[in-house]
Amino acid sequence: MSDSTKTAIKALIKEGNQHLKEGEYRAAVFCYDRVLELDENNSQIWDNRGVALSKAGRYADAVESFEIALDLKPDNIKAWSNMGVVLGSMGRFEESLNSLEHALELDPENSDTWNNKGTALFNLKRYQEALESFDKSIEIEPGNPLAWAGKGSAHRFLGEIQEAVDSLEKYIELSAGEYSPQVEEAWAVIFELKLLLKQQDNE
Numbered sequence: 001m002s003d004s005t006k007t008a009i010k011a012l013i014k015e016g017n018q019h020l021k022e023g024e025y026r027a028a029v030f031c032y033d034r035v036l037e038l039d040e041n042n043s044q045i046w047d048n049r050g051v052a053l054s055k056a057g058r059y060a061d062a063v064e065s066f067e068i069a070l071d072l073k074p075d076n077i078k079a080w081s082n083m084g085v086v087l088g089s090m091g092r093f094e095e096s097l098n099s100l101e102h103a104l105e106l107d108p109e110n111s112d113t114w115n116n117k118g119t120a121l122f123n124l125k126r127y128q129e130a131l132e133s134f135d136k137s138i139e140i141e142p143g144n145p146l147a148w149a150g151k152g153s154a155h156r157f158l159g160e161i162q163e164a165v166d167s168l169e170k171y172i173e174l175s176a177g178e179y180s181p182q183v184e185e186a187w188a189v190i191f192e193l194k195l196l197l198k199q200q201d202n203e
Contacts, residue, residue, distance in 0.1 A: 001039070009035050016048065025056035043073035047082060054086045062086050077106045081113050088120050096120045111141035118150045122157075130154045145174035149186065156193065161200075165193050 016031030032049040035042065050065035066083035069076050084099035097120040103113045118133030131154035137147035152167035168186045175183050 005038055009038055012038075013045065013048075016045075016052075020048065020052050020055070023055070025052045028052040029056070041072055043069045043076050043079065046072065047076060047079040050079070050086070051082055054082070054089070059086050059090050063090075075106055077103050077110075080106065081110070081116065084113075084120065085116055088116070088123065091123075093120050093123045097124070109140055111137045111144050111147065114140065115144060115147040115150060118147070118154070122150060122154060125157075127154050127157045131158065143174055145171050148174060149182065152186070152189075156189070161193050161197055165190055165197070168193075 012031045012035045016028045016035065019025070019028035019031060029049060029052045032045050032052065035045050036049070039045070046065050046069035050062040050069065053059075053065055054062035063083060063086055066079045066086070069079040070083070073079075080099050080103035084096045084103060087093075087096035087099060097117065100113055100117040100120060104110065104117065107113065114133050114137035118130045118137065121127075121130035121133055131151060134147045134151040134154060137144055138151065141147070148167050148171040152164045152171060155161075155164035155167055168190050172183055172186055172190075
């Protein structure tokens with residue numbers, strides 16, 4: 001590969017990453033496609049392309065891009081993890097779990113991947129296992145708000161009401177008071193659960 005080609009690739013990757021960061025997903029995919037015309041065996045770019053496609057809602061195309069990334073580099077941790085998230089978004093929870101477990105075999109100390117595994121297990125109604133995954137995520141990164149939210153949901157479905165309230169309040173605290181539909185929902189669930197606790201105390 002010539003120096004001029006390497007320079008062009010570097011510039012296109014930088015441009016694509018900037019588009020991805022700014023939410024311009026079609027433009028990001030266009031840049032990554034141009035990179036792959038010059039270097040079709042670049043696993044990282046296939047992974048980046050998959051992320052951009054998933055953000056654009058093109059889940060099936062994203063999975064295909066991740067699969068190519070993994071064919072080229074079977075130990076591409078990010079591709080395994082990203083594919084797991086997208087498969088979960090498609091409702092393919094068993095496949096999502098399998099992909100995330102591959103990622104954890106390669107990097108067992110990744111808080112976000114443990115959180116995503118917990119989400120897959122939760123969607124499979126395997127609540128105790130989900131709780132264990134969320135706890136592992138929190139053990140690695142105590143300030144991971146999404147893991148606290150997942151932990152709260154798992155406790156709730158296990159009938160552990162006070163633990164659910166405590167976890168959801170921690171999620172809100174870590175969200176630094178920023179408004180979002182998820183935070184608003186957490187407040188509503190906490191209100192509902194506290195009413196339930198009060199009823200239990202009065203029985």
